[in-house]
Amino acid sequence: MKINNQDVNIDDLFNQKYMHKEVNKGIYLSDYQMEVLLKYDIDATKCGSINELIYQIDEVLDNEDADDLDQVSKEINEFNYYHNTNK
DSSP states (O other): OEETTEEOOHHHHTOGGGSOEEEETTEEEOHHHHHHHHHTTOOGGGOSSHHHHHHHHHHHHHHOOOHHHHHHHHHHHHHHHHHHSOO
16 A cells, blocks of 8 residues: 555554553553664663663663664653653
């Protein structure tokens, strides 16, 4: 299927790999996000909070140029904002 002149596989939009699951109390991640975090030796299951996870990601990003981790960081920060910020 073409969307905005790009071929998009509809099955990818519903792939379980991208669905969020609770990996620890209050931390929801997709399998893809977990893969990227583990690639940089960040184990989200050992984090006590989403803020601790974000801190660990930021420490790695301070020392490495990792586009995939940077994207995951943005996704986690956005999720955190919409689910944990009083508006």
